[in-house]
Amino acid sequence: MLLPDDLKNALESETSGTPPKELAKTVLELSDRYRNDNLSGGRGFIKTQQDAKAYAAFRMPATYAAAYSVLKQVREILTEWQPNTLLDAGAGPGTVMWAAAEVYKGLKSYTLLEREKSMIQLGKRLAGYSDLKPIHEAKWLEIDLVDTDISELDISKHDLVMASYVLGEINEKQRNDFVKKLWELATGMLIIIEPGTPAGFARIREARELIIAEGGIIAAPCPHSTNCPITSGDWCHFSQRISRSKLHRQVKKGELSYEDEKFSYIAVSRLEGKQVFGRVIRHPQVRKGFIEFEVCNRNGIEKKIVTRKNKEQYRLAKNLSWGDIMQYL
Numbered sequence: 062m063l064l065p066d067d068l069k070n071a072l073e074s075e076t077s078g079t080p081p082k083e084l085a086k087t088v089l090e091l092s093d094r095y096r097n098d099n100l101s102g103g104r105g106f107i108k109t110q111q112d113a114k115a116y117a118a119f120r121m122p123a124t125y126a127a128a129y130s131v132l133k134q135v136r137e138i139l140t141e142w143q144p145n146t147l148l149d150a151g152a153g154p155g156t157v158m159w160a161a162a163e164v165y166k167g168l169k170s171y172t173l174l175e176r177e178k179s180m181i182q183l184g185k186r187l188a189g190y191s192d193l194k195p196i197h198e199a200k201w202l203e204i205d206l207v208d209t210d211i212s213e214l215d216i217s218k219h220d221l222v223m224a225s226y227v228l229g230e231i232n233e234k235q236r237n238d239f240v241k242k243l244w245e246l247a248t249g250m251l252i253i254i255e256p257g258t259p260a261g262f263a264r265i266r267e268a269r270e271l272i273i274a275e276g277g278i279i280a281a282p283c284p285h286s287t288n289c290p291i292t293s294g295d296w297c298h299f300s301q302r303i304s305r306s307k308l309h310r311q312v313k314k315g316e317l318s319y320e321d322e323k324f325s326y327i328a329v330s331r332l333e334g335k336q337v338f339g340r341v342i343r344h345p346q347v348r349k350g351f352i353e354f355e356v357c358n359r360n361g362i363e364k365k366i367v368t369r370k371n372k373e374q375y376r377l378a379k380n381l382s383w384g385d386i387m388q389y390l
């Protein structure tokens with residue numbers, strides 16, 4: 062996949078005054094600060110405009126790809142659902158808003174909550190490059206989501222609430238309250254995305270259990286709201302390939318023309334979605350005469366084999382990738 066042109070142009074224009082080498086150096090400093098931090102949850106790390114720009118140039122294409130991929134999976138399950146309003150918690154430079162605008166063209170209003178002033182300033186400038194009025198008119202609020210009781214703030218409920226790559230920055234003791242607050246603010250759906258690592262998945266799994274206990278129905282990736290069958294040592298995650306622009310390659314000092322962003326996620330709804338057989342949780346293995354799938358479904362994790370003999374099934378199966386839903390074949 063590619064970044065939409067207006068976002069790509071926005072990132073290029075906003076970073077054009079800073080040599081990519083300097084952005085890359087700032088990225089390294091930021092990663093060091095995060096790596097050596099156990100307590101602050103990254104508070105105050107992204108201080109300057111250069112910090113915010115370096116984050117956006119280095120990470121925004123990949124987190125955009127993850128959010129876009131997740132939203133598309135959700136749309137496949139709740140085919141009739143169309144959110145009008147989106148609340149993004151820990152919005153950074155507004156990544157989720159851009160992805161949501163691509164998938165849900167009917168979105169009319171955005172509220173973005175973010176702690177760091179420099180991110181908000183950059184996010185507003187990027188939004189200025191969009192062709193879409195709701196993106197220009199997005200409401201940005203400078204809020205520390207942990208220090209503030211958001212239920213006491215004047216934030217109305219939204220159809221879709223998202224928190225992307227944020228949970229890991231919230232102190233473990235406050236995380237559950239944070240997730241519950243977000244769920245309360247969602248009239249339709251809450252989506253949480255984390256890095257596709259064992260630690261990221263552990264946070265997703267905890268949030269999953271918590272919201273199911275609050276009455277949530279899992280829309281994706283799980284095709285059921287019963288116990289998660291992933292065993293210890295393994296982690297449920299998916300991958301989205303994104304093409305790298307010239308800027309992206311320079312900042313990443315990477316030669317490859319693409320990168321694969323790995324992510325874990327959970328989308329919890331207040332509505333029942335389409336019933337499906339399962340979700341493909343690994344790359345399908347194409348063998349001679351058959352394709353082998355590992356599928357998560359109501360019975361747990363199962364192998365499903367589709368042979369070439371069954372022409373119609375095989376035709377459908379050939380188009381399935383890791384992360385897709387599998388209908389009843």
Ligand SMILES: C[S@@+](CC[C@H](N)C(=O)[O-])C[C@H]1O[C@@H](n2cnc3c(N)ncnc32)[C@H](O)[C@@H]1O
Nearest residue numbers: 124151152153156175176205206207225226230
């Ligand atoms: C890794 S960035 C992700 C940004 C964006 N959601 C994305 O997917 O690209 C995490 C963002 O969460 C914000 N954040 C972390 N803790 C926060 C808190 N307690 N309150 C508000 N924002 C917070 C950070 O400032 C940062 O912009």
